[in-house]
Amino acid sequence: MFMYGNIRSYSLLILILLITAVIAGSIFDAFFYLLLCGLLGLVVLGAFFFLRSRNRFQEVEEDHLDNMLGMPTRFSYEELKNITKNFSNKLGEGGFGSVSQGTLPSGSQVAVKHLFGIGPVNKSFVAEVQTIGSIHHFNLVSLVGFCAEKFNRLLVYEYMANGSLDRWIFNKNQDLSLDWQVRKKIILDIAKGLTYLHEDCNRKIIHLDIKPQNILLDENFNAKVSDFGLSKLIEKDQSQVVTSMRGTPGYMAPEWLSLVITEKVDVYSFGIIVLEVLCGRRNIDGSQQEEDRHLLKLFGRKQEEGQLLDLVDKCSDDMQLNAVEVVEMMKVAAWCLQTDYARRPSMSAVVKVFEGSVDVVIDMDEDFLNEITPEVGECFATTVLPSMLSGPR
Template sequence: MPQMASSFVFLLATFLTWSFSVNAQPYDYPLATAPTTWINSPSLPHTVSSSDGSTVRSLALRLNPGGYGPSFATGFYCFSPCKIFFFSVFIVGANSGGGIVYNPPAQVIWSANRAHSVSENATLQLTSHSGLTLRDNDGTLVWSTDVTNRSVAGFNVTETGNLVLFDINNSSIWQSFDHPTDTLVLGQKLAQGMRLTASINSTNWTESRLYLTLLANGLYALVYSNPPQTYFQHAISANNTGNKSAYIEFTNGSVVLISNSPENIFTMPEAVSVQFMRLEWDGHLRLYDFIQSSWKAVDDLLNVYPDNCAYPTVCGDYGICSYKQYCSCPPGNYFTPVDSRQGNLGCKLLTPISCTEKNNHNLITLNDTTYFNYIDSSSITGIDMESCKQLCLRNCTCKGAFFHYGANSSSGSCYLQSEVFSLENNQPELTHYNASAYLKVQLTPSPPPYNSSRKGKTWSGALLGITLGGAVVVLGIIVSFIMWLRRGREEQEEDGIDQLPGMPTRFTFKELQVATENFARKLGEGGFGTVFEGHSGDERIAVKRLENIRHGKKDFLAEVETIGSIHHINLVRLIGFCADKMNRLLVYEYMCNGSLDKWIYCSEERAPLNWSARYKIITDIAKGLCYLHEECRQKILHLDIKPANILLDERFNAKISDFGLSKLIDRDKSRVMVGMQGTPGYLAPEWQTSIITEKVDVYSFGVVVMEILCGRRNLDYSQKEENLHLIKLMEEKSKSNQLLDLIDKTLADVEFYEEEIMNVLKLAMWCLQWDCTRRPSMLSVVKVLERAMEVEPSLDYNFVYSIPMIMTNSIGQVDQSAPLLASVLSGPR
């Protein structure tokens, strides 16, 4: 009873506080209670436009303890001209009456939806069962808090700028400090594994590739690649951390790395008013203070060198930065500016590097050029320069070799980079390293020389020519007759093909013949056709030719209708199509690193993917599926998620392809009936009933994640019988607490990433639940991968129920012509 009484008093006080704040506009209004709904519109009671044209629509304000000045608030924020909005926590100026003032402009310190802005009339809801939920004006779910099995009473903006969801006992359930974006405020900690991720620029809040993170052995600033490249590090001795997890704390006058050693304290200017530090788009970690009515940068913790050329994105990819930040492209005819009017956007290869053309790879030398990344521990030491260059040429993923000379000029350290960011012109007054730089380029093969010497025809050759000519004439007559009979059906079949909405570019068959040099270079093949390499102008393309025309028409229309109307960074872009007579072709963007299966199954031709690359690929696949399931007008089920349908670009960004089996489901329907289709080994159990939901894609995703983690196929007939089925093996290992035994042996530093690997493995197991209702949505999967929520703790570890005989043919493969048993869905049941 005393607890109930105190809870009632607390809720009553909270309610009165909120009611008073809305109606009477008191000195501050930091609390909100559930349930409450806000509509993002100018009619919100605390809307103010700042001097820089930005606008804040405050929903809660924690007034500065002094009664006025810089204060923390939460609500909607937009840049000028205010067409897109973000739900954020920001620092605003306030007067003694609790009103937000015009100047200085608001400074955003946290944003919920930086990757997905919302429009006017977006809705923010605070409910007891979901916490905070943000939806755009069309009802699309944009963001929500993870408060599983907790009841939310309300939220509070604290005096330090932390947005906290609390329960009826005033206990914290969720807080923004656990999910930092690019900024830390006084009193905030950055725990081990957390990241600050910079925005692309000052007005585009999409996450860039620059991030700051704290690992067990130190503080690192990196640019994401495969593997990430370090441009700043401050090591922490393991002896200094003891048994505690590492973290840094931003205090007044210092940034402290948990340690007993004075070298792990960064001293900074003490706060004049309110301070925050932000990892900015250029790679600097700047400290800002509110001084004389304006925000001023007073320190830079990542001030690596006096010149700004030492930062990885200052001149974009491949850009060479000269003193005072003049940007240029590498010499020669291999590179061109991304934008000739904006040199800082970097350069691109005129001919992208393809792993299928290793014989045409070459290295060009950059004189007097250095690189920022000479501090990584992953360098190869005690090697000569020529050996370093040969290592890069033999490794397809290597895009540049950087050799740092040691004390002995004949040997040094070799740095092989899978991506090349900004380089630096090694001016004499700014010499940092005695080094050499080499960039990989792809030479265009010359056509075979024309042989002008011709032998005279012999009588036997002439006779052969006459015979063949006659045969061709007869064959031509037969073919013409057949084509005449089918012409009516072909023309009827073409009716309405141009009426498809949102149609990409239409090509003629002749145009694609020319583009592919008469389909000369095959990239791969699948169940519905063969893919060829080609060129459309200066753009490299992949042309998929559907070979089974009767079956191909249905799949062709499905792909054109589906992919032509959707656009996402993790879906392969459909450039155009061809519907010329009976020819059915699809034109896609070219993905130079091919399909994922060529990278995750052991291959001597390719270096194994490291953990950061695998994690990024898993996240990319999840985001692509989440878009299909959650963000399209109709829910799209892919139905054939497997490594062969995941393609990788030059930066190893993963994109989902091949929508030949996809199905559309109206938003008001939860399931669809479909005949069994897809690929054995990736099919969910419910395919046996033919009544499916989007959770079949979730299951297939779980299988793909396991294959990425383990470096092998789910159904691998090269294994011993007891190890043939990966999911069955996973069940056995989970019950004996030996799951780490499954992880790919070529994956280096497993111990370093063990906690993160185990979390992803458990996520895969969540996706592989036999009961489809117990599997997560792809939105939840993305949240887990972005560290915004945890894996469901109570999982069913019975993935396999019986083990009937798998039908195989004489060479030990699944017999595709025989009826599918339940055992061939994802393996033994």
């Protein structure tokens, strides 16, 4: 059975062809008219078989998902409509789809992400289902199940009561501002989640889209990494991989320009997030004055002036009270943001520093700062390269 969109397209094609035939009949004699009708008939027949074969291919792809190892629970579209009360309670919406809250028959709360404009089963969808469906860690969002039915693509996640990190760190409301201990724990949680992906899985998983929108918070503000649609799996003994550019401008490491990357691109993105959490502002912020628009440039300037305390989030009194400790963590962020990816730490080393089991002295001299302040924000915003840039979630 055809989808409604296919029927409409097919009917429109026939109508156009018939109109063309009528116009042609008034111009050419009967022989050419019959010849044209025959050709148009072949085109219509070809379109019919093309649409039917595409639908059959789509059904084969969908059936193939059931036979893939490590796949989570598969839901029908009707089941997810019932679970979410026809997707009525929306938690958010972006360029890639909408997220609705639902309740499973067991009573468990879930978040159902309905992907838009996906079409037949594609690599991004399968990658997300396979990747997060086969890994389990407290600091990674659990994938409960999925739906691949006709042209509907949905992912069912555990429900995270406090939403995404960006809602909290970029909020200028003093009452909703996170205190220093919560922010410190969130940063450590992200580091632990990335350590698991990079070092503790059977195959190394590079997330490739680490940003505040993809860090979710539960009711206790435990942070969990989510959204594996752009992730890349590589063998543990593989040092680097060549891939198309993917990610979000503002969080992408400089080596993306060569398209040869390692897990250190996630370390760089993590460093950006750490600065954003500590400063309470976005890395690239168009609302700021021109000289302050890029946080990395501002960070380098404030370090040279000996005024890093000026960057501590002013919307939180508690952050101001702990400003000295906050500045120390800024140095760890700088360690992760070096242009030369080989000089960036592993995420497991970052975790050890945060937990106090390893002491690292980071001397942020002028040469070091020159290594962390490339003009990558403007570069990625204006360079046109083959890419899979992430949109809003």
